[in-house]
Amino acid sequence: xFDKLGMYLQFPFVRYALIxxxxxxxxxxxxxxxxxxxxxxxxxDGLSHVAFGAMAIAAVLNLTNEMxxxxxxxxxxxxxxLRTGQNARIKSDAAIAMISVGALAFGYLIMNLFSxxxxxxxxxxxxxxxxxxxLTLNQKEVWLCVGLSIAVVVIFILFYNKIFAVTFDxxxxxATGTNxxxxxxxxxxxxxxxxxxxxxxxxxxxxSALVIFPALSAMRLFRNFKSVTICSAVLSVxxxxxxxxxxxxxxxPVGSTIVAVDVIAFAVCYVAGIISGGVRK
Amino acid sequence: MAxxxxxxxxxxxxxxxxxxxxxxxxxxxxxxxxxxxxxSGKTTHMKTLLHLQEPVSGQILIGDGLKKNEIGxxxxxxxxxxxxxxxxxxxxxxxxxxxxGLRPFYSKEEKHLAEENMERMGxxxxxxxxxxxxxxxxxxxxxxxxxxxxxxxxxxxDEPVSxxxxxxxxxxxxxxxxxxxxxxxxxxxxxxxxxxVRYASHILHIGNAVFYxxxxxxxESDAGKFFxxxxxxxxx
Numbered sequence: 001x002f003d004k005l006g007m008y009l010q011f012p013f014v015r016y017a018l019i020x021x022x023x024x025x026x027x028x029x030x031x032x033x034x035x036x037x038x039x040x041x042x043x044x045d046g047l048s049h050v051a052f053g054a055m056a057i058a059a060v061l062n063l064t065n066e067m068x069x070x071x072x073x074x075x076x077x078x079x080x081x082l083r084t085g086q087n088a089r090i091k092s093d094a095a096i097a098m099i100s101v102g103a104l105a106f107g108y109l110i111m112n113l114f115s116x117x118x119x120x121x122x123x124x125x126x127x128x129x130x131x132x133x134x135l136t137l138n139q140k141e142v143w144l145c146v147g148l149s150i151a152v153v154v155i156f157i158l159f160y161n162k163i164f165a166v167t168f169d170x171x172x173x174x175a176t177g178t179n180x181x182x183x184x185x186x187x188x189x190x191x192x193x194x195x196x197x198x199x200x201x202x203x204x205x206x207x208s209a210l211v212i213f214p215a216l217s218a219m220r221l222f223r224n225f226k227s228v229t230i231c232s233a234v235l236s237v238x239x240x241x242x243x244x245x246x247x248x249x250x251x252x253p254v255g256s257t258i259v260a261v262d263v264i265a266f267a268v269c270y271v272a273g274i275i276s277g278g279v280r281k
Numbered sequence: 282m283a284x285x286x287x288x289x290x291x292x293x294x295x296x297x298x299x300x301x302x303x304x305x306x307x308x309x310x311x312x313x314x315x316x317x318x319x320x321s322g323k324t325t326h327m328k329t330l331l332h333l334q335e336p337v338s339g340q341i342l343i344g345d346g347l348k349k350n351e352i353g354x355x356x357x358x359x360x361x362x363x364x365x366x367x368x369x370x371x372x373x374x375x376x377x378x379x380x381x382g383l384r385p386f387y388s389k390e391e392k393h394l395a396e397e398n399m400e401r402m403g404x405x406x407x408x409x410x411x412x413x414x415x416x417x418x419x420x421x422x423x424x425x426x427x428x429x430x431x432x433x434x435x436x437x438x439d440e441p442v443s444x445x446x447x448x449x450x451x452x453x454x455x456x457x458x459x460x461x462x463x464x465x466x467x468x469x470x471x472x473x474x475x476x477x478v479r480y481a482s483h484i485l486h487i488g489n490a491v492f493y494x495x496x497x498x499x500x501e502s503d504a505g506k507f508f509x510x511x512x513x514x515x516x517x
Contacts, residue, residue, distance in 0.1 A: 177350030
């Protein structure tokens with residue numbers, strides 16, 4: 001088995017996939033905790049569908065660099081979604097569902113009407129489930145991903161205390177002179193960037209899993225914000241890394257294998273949480 | 282000039298006013314209690330004072346050089362907080378956020394301040410406990426400690442004793458009273474009219490009849506007499 005793994009690791013595209021996979025896992029899990037606690041678990045799903053729609057447009061327009069169109073559209077949607085959430089909380093889930101389904105439908109429609117490739121269902125499938133794109137990354141894309149990931153991690157560390165304050169109690173932060181709206185905007189932009197990045201890895205359908213599973217697993221085990229955040233990042237990296245290795249060895253699709261590992265990790269954490277909670281009581 | 286001057290203020294949601302034409306002012310060192318029936322707009326009033334929502338009409342003038350990051354606020358608990366994985370220390374420390382500005386991390390003084398306020402609220406031994414596992418009274422103390430970290434001049438409290446038992450309620454009132462004697466201006470929403478007339482220096486009654494005045498004036502007024510009688514009747 002290790003021989004086989006060693007052989008695969010000699011291919012640059014396998015190494016790229018591992019690097020990008022681990023980086024995206026860190027980024028998505030960092031903000032996952034905030035999103036889950038803010039009751040925005042589904043925003044990953046909604047935004048990834050928006051990104052899918054934007055990608056369809058980019059494909060039809062024959063843009064050489066899809067990112068130029070996909071990133072701004074996703075960022076704008078993220079800002080709009082998080083904004084509706086503040087004014088009327090009941091509406092936020094409906095807004096996410098609406099944008100998510102709408103963008104998905106329009107994306108598929110556009111791809112169907114103006115398709116330039118002969119293998120349409122294959123294209124759609126790989127955009128949604130990311131079946132092969134992570135294995136076709138080139139060096140430039142890897143560097144882009146490295147750069148953006150470092151930016152996300154640095155921003156998260158610098159604004160960690162502010163993100164905590166705004167997540168725990170937005171009104172208190174606003175009332176006592178913290179620019180809560182500004183930080184919400186920042187969170188929205190970071191999320192959009194992460195989602196566009198993660199589309200390469202697991203495809204748009206499975207991004208939610210990457211965002212929420214590590215956070216939920218960590219919340220079973222730990223009881224303060226810092227530990228939960230660190231634990232979810234570590235868990236996410238372990239799951240992504242082992243998911244990619246398993247998928248290479250077993251020949252399974254990368255995205256769904258990673259999510260499967262995440263689900264198993266959640267189950268383990270859930271049981272562990274019950275056991276340790278039982279002991280403590 | 283007064284700390285807060287409210288002029289012709291009408292407040293409500295979506296430009297529909299619940300309370301109309303409020304006029305009063307709060308001076309440094311006052312202890313103002315806002316009383317009134319459920320749904321009369323007490324919390325809306327407080328949120329408007331904090332600029333969390335826009336007034337329908339009228340003005341709130343801020344005097345004495347009061348800055349936003351000198352205000353402490355004890356809100357009602359939100360659903361999000363009920364299962365939030367955060368330690369007591371993390372939450373109390375987050376009260377210092379307003380002092381930080383753009384600085385990313387807390388300074389030594391701010392950490393010290395958080396410790397001091399935890400000590401004052403008697404929750405120091407809970408500092409590493411998870412917030413959601415605490416009792417209602419303990420949670421309320423944590424949020425009050427956080428508000429104390431934020432305040433330098435004014436403390437706004439939205440029903441600080443709701444859901445607390447009589448003993449803890451009395452302790453809470455004593456704490457707030459001490460803070461007021463130390464020179465912090467207190468604005469508090471309360472259901473508990475008996476405590477309001479016992480501790481407050483001024484009372485604002487909103488509802489069908491609007492009244493603003495000192496405690497003694499309130500006890501003499503029609504609104505006050507009626508409300509006090511009602512509450513006594515309700516409790517008997």
